[in-house]
Amino acid sequence: MASILLIGPGAIGATLTAWLAQDDRHDVAVAARTPFDSIEVQTPEGILRARPRVFTEFGQVSPVDWVLVATKAYDSDSAAAWFPTACGPRTRVAVIQNGVEHIARFAKHFDVARIVPVMINLPAERLSPGRTIQRGPAQMVVPAGPNGEDFLELFAHTNFDAKATDDFVSAVWRKLCLNSSGAISAVLLKPQGIVHHEGVAEAMRTIIRECIAVGRAEGAKLEDAIVDDLIERAKRGPRDDTNSMLADRRTGRPMECDARNGVIVRLGRKHGIAAPMNALMVSLLEASQQN
Ligand SMILES: NC(=O)c1ccc[n+]([C@@H]2O[C@H](COP(=O)([O-])OP(=O)(O)OC[C@H]3O[C@@H](n4cnc5c(N)ncnc54)[C@H](OP(=O)(O)O)[C@@H]3O)[C@@H](O)[C@H]2O)c1
Numbered sequence: 001m002a003s004i005l006l007i008g009p010g011a012i013g014a015t016l017t018a019w020l021a022q023d024d025r026h027d028v029a030v031a032a033r034t035p036f037d038s039i040e041v042q043t044p045e046g047i048l049r050a051r052p053r054v055f056t057e058f059g060q061v062s063p064v065d066w067v068l069v070a071t072k073a074y075d076s077d078s079a080a081a082w083f084p085t086a087c088g089p090r091t092r093v094a095v096i097q098n099g100v101e102h103i104a105r106f107a108k109h110f111d112v113a114r115i116v117p118v119m120i121n122l123p124a125e126r127l128s129p130g131r132t133i134q135r136g137p138a139q140m141v142v143p144a145g146p147n148g149e150d151f152l153e154l155f156a157h158t159n160f161d162a163k164a165t166d167d168f169v170s171a172v173w174r175k176l177c178l179n180s181s182g183a184i185s186a187v188l189l190k191p192q193g194i195v196h197h198e199g200v201a202e203a204m205r206t207i208i209r210e211c212i213a214v215g216r217a218e219g220a221k222l223e224d225a226i227v228d229d230l231i232e233r234a235k236r237g238p239r240d241d242t243n244s245m246l247a248d249r250r251t252g253r254p255m256e257c258d259a260r261n262g263v264i265v266r267l268g269r270k271h272g273i274a275a276p277m278n279a280l281m282v283s284l285l286e287a288s289q290q291n
């Protein structure tokens with residue numbers, strides 16, 4: 001039996017909570033900013049329901065085996081405010097977010113030896129608090145080692161494609177290539193179909209090339225072919241596909257532009273690699289949220 005506290009029960013967090021709650025070996029609770037009574041997730045296999053305990057105040061929680069953080073990257077510091085009451089000497093913290101700085105974001109809050117960074121591909125959308133749609137299969141990748149293996153064991157009863165890798169750095173930078181190029185969609189307030197505009201496709205290629213250059217300097221193995229693969233895949237995909245930065249901008253929420261584009265500029269600077277197209281995306285998205 002593992003005790004689990006999931007912090008941030010949004011699209012990803014509520015979906016994962018529903019899956020975890022199907023295994024009666026787990027004692028699952030959530031730490032929420034916006035309370036709700038129950039979780040209902042429409043998955044490709046049918047509806048999953050769960051009634052985890054929902055906490056909204058730090059004093060309501062006590063130390064657990066696993067803390068799973070599934071907030072947006074920009075809410076990492078506020079998520080860590082749960083740690084003093086949720087974490088004990090044996091607690092491990094899994095960070096289930098996009099970007100490449102899973103550990104860096106929490107290093108000032110927790111023992112890095114007990115942090116498990118998780119790369120997740122799981123198309124999920126939040127309909128209302130506690131209500132989500134999982135639109136496709138789930139894939140999770142963690143670093144090889146005891147912490148990663150124990151994390152994957154929590155999901156052993158699911159049909160997730162969940163595995164450990166010796167090269168987590170390449171896995172997260174590969175995903176960042178895709179996520180960084182999505183910034184153009186958020187800037188233009190248009191879904192994926194804008195990739196059919198050749199000038200836009202070329203700008204996306206530039207964003208991805210910058211990401212590859214910085215990722216390689218950080219130790220990721222990324223082939224040149226990623227650039228055209230991603231553009232061709234986007235062209236074949238649904239024209240109305242909406243990435244989460246676009247969805248966040250449309251609903252007036254903050255965007256993960258630092259975690260997806262700013263990081264390429266910041267880490268590029270460290271290695272003497274310019275990333276002007278990513279810097280432009282950050283400036284335009286930041287400016288779009290100013291009055
Ligand atoms: N959605 C996807 O398809 C998808 C796929 C792959 C990866 N990801 C990544 O997964 C991460 C989570 O994304 P998401 O789409 O699930 O985000 P989301 O739907 O915006 O959910 C985030 C949740 O965190 C809650 N929250 C924020 N600060 C909190 C705090 N201090 N304490 C407790 N709860 C807090 C929010 O509360 P409120 O309800 O009050 O807003 C919300 O419920 C992101 O890094 C994202 O890029 C998402």
